[in-house]
Amino acid sequence: MKAVVVGGGIIGTMHAVLAIEAGHEVVHIERDSRPLSASIRNFGLIWVSGRAAGAELEIALRARRLWEVIGSRAAIGFRAQTSLTIAQSEAEFNLMLAAAAMPDAPARGFRVLDRAQVQAHEPVLQGKFLGALECTQDAAVEPNLLLGGLRDYLARHDRYTWRPNFEVVDFYHDETGNHVTDLTGHKVSGDLLVICPGSAQQGFLxxxxxxxxxxxxxxxMGATVPFAANLGHSIADADSMRYYPAFKDLALDTLAPQDPIAAQFKMQLLLVPRLDRSFTIGDTHEYEEPFSHEILEAPYDHLRSVISAIFGAPTPAIERRWSGNYSQFVGDGIYYRRELAPGAVVVTGGGGRGNTISPAIAEETINSWPK
Ligand SMILES: Cc1cc2nc3c(=O)[nH]c(=O)nc-3n(C[C@H](O)[C@H](O)[C@H](O)COP(=O)(O)OP(=O)(O)OC[C@H]3O[C@@H](n4cnc5c(N)ncnc54)[C@H](O)[C@@H]3O)c2cc1C
Structure with a gap:
């Protein structure tokens, strides 16, 4: 069958990958000359540790297995990069002990490490901390390589066509199939259509x-200059446990009040070592529109102070800063899927774990198609 996939972000690109692997012909459409949205602005984390118990953890684990397979086929920098969530106080450490005793902790690969065990893994961590929660199911890809690497893999199939600079402004369905058009009237048609617009939900949508x-x-977010030593783990601070739904039933009220800047900007520390040894660091969260148009310095000061406290050394200089938007489904379920017409769907709303679960979302779409 011929499938049209609109959106060159990770949700659209994963649809293209799984559709090609299922034997379909794919035309993959993107409005920009190369995708510039959330999927290249993120940490590249495949973050299983924070997922809510039940269906959300299940889809994340399914996706994690798919990432492993796709990562072995495409040059996307996939690695099983375990995470360490660092406890800087006794209350945080006790919360991690409780997390490691949750019924689904083994599925998440949770284990609490004391300070000496953390330092046996990561000798460069010399700051003030008591231990860490390890999650062996977490992993990472390189956002700078990801979409191009997947398209290089797709281009090995002569059933794949990449159509950048094509902004879809309309859609219709008739007895011949599903059709999308751009402003100049160019039309692309297929039996099946998946629109993955990310947070661009205006216009015809x-x-x-x-x-x-x-x-x-x-x-x-931001990125530092390359760090002097190798770091093999993604690092989080315990503020992350305040936000991730995996921990929502633990005694979060035993934690000390959050730092005022972290609370104001709804922050946690996530630090991901990149293949060039730089660190991607973040992040803040703004939920009310209109969003701020400025990149503010206070959150970076906070991140620097948390990183320095964990490493016991100055934070490498921040050399790049950026911001990004994602679309989050806030209904009952994990992401947003809506049928527009027979064989045509819109899929978005993966939220802050859209990268993590993207292959499993795509698999659900492709499994619903006629064989
Ligand atoms: C700063 C930041 C950090 C994050 N960190 C993580 C993380 O570490 N792990 C994780 O799991 N998730 C993370 N996320 C969330 C994740 O990045 C998103 O959920 C995911 O990238 C969304 O992918 P998408 O394909 O739906 O959207 P996008 O990446 O926004 O892609 C949508 C694409 O569709 C194109 N498009 C839109 N409309 C049209 C149209 N009409 N015609 C043609 N093309 C169109 C756009 O140009 C764009 O390229 C983060 C997000 C942000 C912003």
Whole structure:
């Protein structure tokens, strides 16, 4: 069958990958000359540790297995990069002990490490901390390589066509199939259509998405110069446990009040070592529109102070800063899927774990198609 996939972000690209592997012909459409949205602005984390118990953890684990396979086929920098969530106080450490005793802790690969065990893994961590929660199911890819690497893999199949600079402004369905058009009237048609617009939900889509339980979230991030030593783990601070639903039933009220800047900007520390040894660091969260148009310095001061406290050394200089938006489904379920017409769907709303679960979302779409 011929499938048209709109959106060159990770959700669209994963649809293209799984559709090609299922034997379909794929035309993959993107409005920009190369994708510039959330999927290249993120940490590249495949973050299983924070997922809510039940269906959300299940889809994340399924996706994690798919990432492993796809990562072995495409040059995307996939690595099983275990995470360490660092406890800087006794209350945080006790919370991690409770997390490691949760019924689904083995599925998440949770284990509490004391300070000496953390330092046996990561000798460069010489700051003030008591231990860490390890998650062996977490992993990472390189956002700078990801989409291009997947498209290089797709281009090995002559059933794949990449159509950048094609902004879809309309869609219709008739007895011959599903059709999308751009402003100049160019048309691309297929039997099947998947629209993966990320947070760009205006224009022709607003008719379908009016009132949908979706919100946009705005984040601020940064990247440092390369670090002097190798770091093999992604690092989080215990503020992350305040936000991730995996920990929502633990005694979060035993934690000391959050640092005022972290609380104001709804922050946690996530630090991901890149293949060039730089660190991607973040992040802030803004939920109310209109979003701030400025990159503010206070959150970076906070990140620097947390990183320095964990490493016991100055934070490497921050050399790049950026912001990004993702679309988050706030209804009952994990992401947003809506049928527009027979064989045509819109899929978005993966939220802050859209990268993590993207292959499993795509698999659900492809499994629903006629064989
Ligand atoms: C700063 C930040 C950090 C994050 N960190 C993580 C993380 O570490 N792990 C994780 O799991 N998730 C993370 N996320 C969330 C994740 O990045 C997103 O959920 C995911 O990238 C969304 O992918 P997408 O393909 O739906 O959207 P996008 O990446 O926004 O892609 C949508 C694409 O569709 C194109 N498009 C839109 N409309 C049209 C149209 N009409 N015609 C043609 N093309 C169109 C756009 O140009 C764009 O390229 C983060 C997000 C942000 C912003």
């Amino acid at each position: 607003s008719e379908f998405l009016e009132g949908a339980p979706l919100r946009r979230v705005h984040l601020q």
